[in-house]
Amino acid sequence: MGVIRGVALGGRQGAFDITIEGDRVSAIAASADASTPRWLAMPSLVNFHAHANRAFAAPAQRPTSLTDAVAAAGRERASATVEIIRQRAARLFRSSIEHGVSLIRTHTDVDLVTGMRAIDGVLAAASDLRAALDIEVVAFANACADPARVEMQALLTEAVAQGASLIGAVPALCREPAVSLDALLDLAVALDVAVDIHLDEHLDVDSALIEQLVEGSVARRLEGRVSVSHACVLSAMDRDHARRLLDRMAAAAITLVVLPELNLYLQGRGGAPRERGIAPVIDAIAAGVPVRFGTDNVRDWFFPFGDGDMLETGYVGAIASHVDGADDLQALMCGGRRCIAVGEVANLVLVPASSFDDAIARRPAGRVSYHRGQRVGVDAIPTSSGETELVDGAQ
Ligand SMILES: [Zn+2]
Structure with missing residues (x-):
């Protein structure tokens, strides 16, 4: 299990924590950290x-x-x-x-x-x-x-x-x-x-x-x-x-x-x-x-x-x-997904942006992706059995 903390979500106000268990999103809750999000989480x-x-x-x-x-x-x-x-x-x-x-x-x-x-x-x-x-x-x-x-x-x-x-x-x-x-x-x-x-x-x-x-x-x-x-x-x-x-x-x-x-x-x-x-x-x-x-x-x-x-x-x-x-x-x-939802496969991307509009406006690099709950990227493409580590989105 891993938690991505303090992220913005498209179309919602505030900051949220997203919990991933196995290959699924198991919870989305308001974050205890009230500071301005530094990452937007959106469906992959x-x-x-x-x-x-x-x-x-x-x-x-x-x-x-x-x-x-x-x-x-x-x-x-x-x-x-x-x-x-x-x-x-x-x-x-x-x-x-x-x-x-x-x-x-x-x-x-x-x-x-x-x-x-x-x-x-x-x-x-x-x-x-x-x-x-x-x-x-x-x-x-x-x-x-x-x-x-x-x-x-x-x-x-x-x-x-x-x-x-x-x-x-x-x-x-x-x-x-x-x-x-x-x-x-x-x-x-x-x-x-x-x-x-x-x-x-x-x-x-x-x-x-x-x-x-x-x-x-x-x-x-x-x-x-x-x-x-x-x-x-x-x-x-x-x-x-x-x-x-x-x-x-x-x-x-x-x-x-x-x-x-x-x-x-x-x-x-x-x-x-x-x-x-x-x-x-x-x-x-x-x-x-x-x-x-x-x-x-x-x-x-x-x-x-x-x-x-x-x-x-x-x-x-x-x-x-x-x-x-x-x-x-x-x-x-995002292939028809309007938001990240609890229970669905944890395919999501973190964009270094404070909001959805900020992400669209700048389209910044340095994104962090999860594919079926596994962190992926050119330097971290997992094997089918490989374990990857979740990051704290607010770090
Ligand atoms: Zn074509």
């Missing part, structure tokens, strides 16, 4: 959408558009070895642990050129760090890969057999988007896996596929097993129309994954930007849609900045989407 950060196999691959790239970025990524595809991919993914995973991320969902390229190389590289990096970071692998039929093709279905099936727990695709970039979308959903049913799909990453209302996805998910009884990443087009629709779609997403328990940095960076590119390109997060939350944030690409052909810090993404997302409340922002950054 969760990066719900990344591309670890490409991370840090092209830091100097400045894409002129999403299409330009897709072409640049495609040119490199043949030369990336398993070892290169393992190193990229390991760098992002280690950086994530430093920032206090406890779970990362990474869309991992599966196409006819890459084959299983990206899956193998990411899984190799993941196996070294599993005691400190949960890693969900999406077998991702990327822009060069159509899930309607039999060869691609075989590759996605192989990737799931290797360890991917979800499948994904980019139907808008396939020859017949509607056919490819249905093919992906059919394959998810056949393989009994969840889906995370890059959908409607554009602002063209006439080519939106979100309605087809909702109907296709319900028809296949995939409720609760489908995530939509991007859905930028919702921001370009008439607001009432978008709200009706969000109501239907909520009824089908479809998760909306919003990528603030990438959406702001790539949408409306090619001139002085006029649109935000970010799905209406406030309306989605109001409709009851589970909404999550992710970093998306990190220093690759699609985005030249970032290092996997979800606190940074929360800061940008708060500005872009006008979400103000600490509980809602924590849910967006």
